[in-house]
Amino acid sequence: MNINTDLKKQNTYDAIVVGSGISGGWAAKELTEKGLRVLMLERGMNIEHVKDYESAMKDPWEFQHAGKLTEEQKATHPVQTRDYPYNEATEKWWVNDIECPYTEDKRFDWYRGFHVGGKSLMWGRQSYRFSDHNFEDNAKDGHGNDWPIRYKDISPWYDYAEKFAGISGQNENWPLLPDGHFLPPMDMNCVEKSVKERIEKHYNKSRIMTIGRTANLTVPHNGRGSCQYRNLCSRGCPFGAYFSTQSATLPAAMATKRLTVRPYSIVNHIIYDKDTKKAKGVMVIDAETNETMEFYAKIVFVNGSTLGSTFILLNSTSDAHPNGMGNASGQLGHNLMDHHFRCGAEGTAEGFEDKYTYGRRANGIYIPRYQNVGNDKRDYLRGFGYQGGASRGLWHKEVAELAFGGDFKDSMSLPADSWSMGLGGFGEMLPYYENKVYIDHNKKDKWGQPVLAIDCEYKENEAKMREDMMNDAAEMLEASGIKNVKTYDNDCYPGMAIHEMGTARMGNDPKNSVLNKWNQMHEVSNVFVTDGSCMPSIACQNPSLTFMALTARACDYAVKELKKGNI
Amino acid sequence: MNRREALKNVAFLMGSAISVTSMGVLFESFTLPEIEKNHVSFSAKDEELLAEFADIIIPTTASSAGAKAAGLGAFIPMMIRDCYPAKMQEIFALGMKDMHAKCLKNFNKDFLSMSIEERQKIMTDLKNETIANDKAPSFFLIARDLTILGYFSSEIGCTQAREYLPVPGRYDGSAEYKPGQKAWATN
Numbered sequence: 001m002n003i004n005t006d007l008k009k010q011n012t013y014d015a016i017v018v019g020s021g022i023s024g025g026w027a028a029k030e031l032t033e034k035g036l037r038v039l040m041l042e043r044g045m046n047i048e049h050v051k052d053y054e055s056a057m058k059d060p061w062e063f064q065h066a067g068k069l070t071e072e073q074k075a076t077h078p079v080q081t082r083d084y085p086y087n088e089a090t091e092k093w094w095v096n097d098i099e100c101p102y103t104e105d106k107r108f109d110w111y112r113g114f115h116v117g118g119k120s121l122m123w124g125r126q127s128y129r130f131s132d133h134n135f136e137d138n139a140k141d142g143h144g145n146d147w148p149i150r151y152k153d154i155s156p157w158y159d160y161a162e163k164f165a166g167i168s169g170q171n172e173n174w175p176l177l178p179d180g181h182f183l184p185p186m187d188m189n190c191v192e193k194s195v196k197e198r199i200e201k202h203y204n205k206s207r208i209m210t211i212g213r214t215a216n217l218t219v220p221h222n223g224r225g226s227c228q229y230r231n232l233c234s235r236g237c238p239f240g241a242y243f244s245t246q247s248a249t250l251p252a253a254m255a256t257k258r259l260t261v262r263p264y265s266i267v268n269h270i271i272y273d274k275d276t277k278k279a280k281g282v283m284v285i286d287a288e289t290n291e292t293m294e295f296y297a298k299i300v301f302v303n304g305s306t307l308g309s310t311f312i313l314l315n316s317t318s319d320a321h322p323n324g325m326g327n328a329s330g331q332l333g334h335n336l337m338d339h340h341f342r343c344g345a346e347g348t349a350e351g352f353e354d355k356y357t358y359g360r361r362a363n364g365i366y367i368p369r370y371q372n373v374g375n376d377k378r379d380y381l382r383g384f385g386y387q388g389g390a391s392r393g394l395w396h397k398e399v400a401e402l403a404f405g406g407d408f409k410d411s412m413s414l415p416a417d418s419w420s421m422g423l424g425g426f427g428e429m430l431p432y433y434e435n436k437v438y439i440d441h442n443k444k445d446k447w448g449q450p451v452l453a454i455d456c457e458y459k460e461n462e463a464k465m466r467e468d469m470m471n472d473a474a475e476m477l478e479a480s481g482i483k484n485v486k487t488y489d490n491d492c493y494p495g496m497a498i499h500e501m502g503t504a505r506m507g508n509d510p511k512n513s514v515l516n517k518w519n520q521m522h523e524v525s526n527v528f529v530t531d532g533s534c535m536p537s538i539a540c541q542n543p544s545l546t547f548m549a550l551t552a553r554a555c556d557y558a559v560k561e562l563k564k565g566n567i
Numbered sequence: 568m569n570r571r572e573a574l575k576n577v578a579f580l581m582g583s584a585i586s587v588t589s590m591g592v593l594f595e596s597f598t599l600p601e602i603e604k605n606h607v608s609f610s611a612k613d614e615e616l617l618a619e620f621a622d623i624i625i626p627t628t629a630s631s632a633g634a635k636a637a638g639l640g641a642f643i644p645m646m647i648r649d650c651y652p653a654k655m656q657e658i659f660a661l662g663m664k665d666m667h668a669k670c671l672k673n674f675n676k677d678f679l680s681m682s683i684e685e686r687q688k689i690m691t692d693l694k695n696e697t698i699a700n701d702k703a704p705s706f707f708l709i710a711r712d713l714t715i716l717g718y719f720s721s722e723i724g725c726t727q728a729r730e731y732l733p734v735p736g737r738y739d740g741s742a743e744y745k746p747g748q749k750a751w752a753t754n
Binding site for chain 1: 626633694708711731738748
């Protein structure tokens with residue numbers, strides 16, 4: 001008896017945070033700083049800041065395969081190899097697809113990383129606020145459910161998140177892209193400056209171009225070093241110069257001495273207590289030993305990434321929640337969204353042959369959404385923004401001509417003759433109920449768990465928007481004096497933007513949403529979900545900053561409610 | 568969309584990181600499901616030949632040592648065995664044999680015994696054949712791609728042929744470019 005009681009006591013915390021990525025790290029920081037003893041569970045390996053970024057300081061010649069993947073890697077990572085992020089220098093961040101399969105009713109590229117820090121180590125770092133246009137679009141055009149919050153509810157939390165994370169950028173007073181608390185912006189290069197000036201003049205400031213707002217430090221911040229302009233962020237930053245769990249939230253949480261991190265802990269389900277009608281804790285499978293164990297807490301924050309969290313909730317069935325925890329609305333697993341991109345235009349900039357770059361800026365330019373506002377009307381709903389940039393690359397026509405010899409080598413040793421400039425659209429996808437995930441019990445992962453099945457596709461609204469994403473880009477480049485402008489559409493499948501969201505949406509009405517305006521489950525008051533799954537719509541901006549703000553806000557609420565005895 | 572367009576676009580999406588190989592996309596899309604590593608093997612003599620072949624693609628010049636010195640003789644076969652599916656390994660190995668036969672036929676000696684000019688001549692023939700075949704995968708194409716990839720990733724390529732700056736520490740997007748100034752080794 002004593003042993004069991006001790007074990008239960010030993011495995012009991014004030015709060016459990018499931019996942020250690022961007023939102024999980026924030027939850028751990030906020031909850032520990034507010035005095036809670038927190039257990040953070042991570043399904044993958046531990047990654048120690050700096051020490052475990054083995055490839056970060058490697059020179060190009062230290063990679064055996066010059067960055068390329070082997071046939072063996074391709075065989076064990078059939079999904080991760082569908083796009084560029086998985087390569088020789090970053091291979092440790094990406095999952096072995098054979099160990100954790102899923103079912104694709106339609107093609108869905110699911111990029112995953114199982115390790116402490118999650119995708120905070122591999123993210124693109126672009127950090128944009130949502131505006132009231134975004135929070136109101138669902139209510140206005142009737143797609144999806146109304147957001148239960150507006151900009152004024154989240155604005156102070158954006159301030160809070162930006163001040164801690166360190167976001168560099170330029171305030172622009174653009175209604176669709178609210179300003180924030182930024183570190184000094186990175187510089188545009190000479191071509192980008194010229195394009196910016198000409199676009200803004202041509203469109204009379206009805207379109208603007210700004211430097212990307214990025215979670216890379218341009219000055220030292222909170223004890224972290226500033227960006228060294230190596231453009232090797234994807235390997236992990238030894239200077240701590242971009243926001244990650246390791247560089248920012250984890251040290252803050254550890255400093256409280258109230259955080260316990262347990263790697264290799266796969267949360268299989270949340271344990272429901274029918275008497276209290278609350279979550280009692282979680283059941284964990286040890287990823288190394290396959291041993292199962294339980295942990296208990298007063299509140300559970302679910303931050304396992306959109307589809308990871310949704311799997312856990314769908315798999316947390318009980319008599320009271322036969323279709324998954326908190327799923328009386330039937331919305332859990334539905335309304336899956338991702339940004340659509342990989343189309344735009346590019347061309348060459350002439351007249352800058354006497355200019356080059358010094359340093360490698362891991363950032364580009366941003367043109368915030370300007371469609372379907374004011375007098376701008378389109379034949380589709382919502383809109384898109386552009387990311388892009390100019391560079392003087394290494395391309396020489398002799399490469400394609402199959403040239404060889406001394407002259408060829410000489411030209412290959414020089415930068416390209418001209419600069420190129422491109423704009424790639426990032427478009428909003430509407431929430432569609434029928435775009436969904438569910439549990440497929442016919443397949444098992446390495447640990448004997450059933451897998452997720454994904455049934456998701458872009459539809460007509462997205463297809464129409466892509467036309468404009470190409471044509472507007474070409475038009476703006478041409479108006480900027482860019483030559484040889486060509487449009488492209490490289491095809492896009494959901495998942496590719498790695499911005500999957502929406503499968504446990506927030507809303508005021510428990511009948512059509514899973515979470516309330518505090519990211520708290522309508523039906524199970526001590527469960528909070530603050531990763532991308534909570535999003536009723538996805539706007540066209542990169543979402544991680546919004547996850548940070550929502551998480552901090554939800555933690556503040558949860559602790560207050562806990563102290564009041566309401567949870 | 569044809570592959571070259573796809574490549575160009577993919578390269579663009581990745582910022583300025585344009586792949587120097589004309590086949591980056593091609594060989595990644597040829598992946599077969601089963602593990603087919605080490606389908607073909609290469610002898611020490613093969614490595615010697617590939618080193619000489621690569622040195623015609625990227626020879627030693629006033630600025631820097633060439634592909635042979637950069638270790639391409641070992642790099643190319645290692646890459647073929649590790650990173651290419653069996654089908655491509657075979658195309659490469661057969662093409663290599665084919666070149667050997669052509670050398671004997673046209674010059675009555677093997678590649679290693681030929682002069683630089685003779686090597687250039689046979690390689691120009693191979694190049695023209697590859698172009699005539701719309702750049703379908705061939706020994707010449709793969710070996711040349713790997714030479715460019717390997718050389719400009721090597722220490723010699725990065726630090727002698729180009730300029731390597733591991734920790735710039737700052738960014739200047741309108742730096743002066745002096746005629747003849749070498750390209751940065753990394754993007």
